[in-house]
Amino acid sequence: MFHIPLLWAVIITGLDVLLLLGLQRFGMRTIEAVVLLLVATIGVCYFIEIFVLPQTQTAFGEMGRALLTPGFRHAGMIYVAIGIIGATVMPPQPLPALGAGAEPPVSKGRGVHAAGAAV
Numbered sequence: 001m002f003h004i005p006l007l008w009a010v011i012i013t014g015l016d017v018l019l020l021l022g023l024q025r026f027g028m029r030t031i032e033a034v035v036l037l038l039v040a041t042i043g044v045c046y047f048i049e050i051f052v053l054p055q056t057q058t059a060f061g062e063m064g065r066a067l068l069t070p071g072f073r074h075a076g077m078i079y080v081a082i083g084i085i086g087a088t089v090m091p092p093q094p095l096p097a098l099g100a101g102a103e104p105p106v107s108k109g110r111g112v113h114a115a116g117a118a119v
Contacts, residue, residue, distance in 0.1 A: 004012075023031050050058050072078055 020031060020034070023034060049056050072081070
């Protein structure tokens with residue numbers, strides 16, 4: 001698809017993780033903002049590709065049929081499906097670890113004790 005050798009893909013992924021870990025010192029909100037920016041960029045690209053570009057004549061009927069009766073029409077598409085699932089499931093795994101060292105917010109006024117009982 002992108003014709004990137006596996007070694008370079010691993011290096012790019014490692015640098016991506018190091019970038020997120022480096023952003024940790026700016027706080028969790030900064031990491032969330034970066035992730036939101038990346039997701040928004042993907043959304044805008046999908047919108048442009050589906051609705052704006054004239055060379056991508058979208059067949060909405062075929063898309064609807066594929067949603068109702070999914071299948072793999074070409075050899076090797078199972079690998080693309082596994083990659084999409086992996087890209088969807090895997091990113092939430094490192095993100096909680098990034099906030100693991102975060103300090104809990106300090107409440108002002110009334111304190112909160114174990115089991116959520118207010119004092």
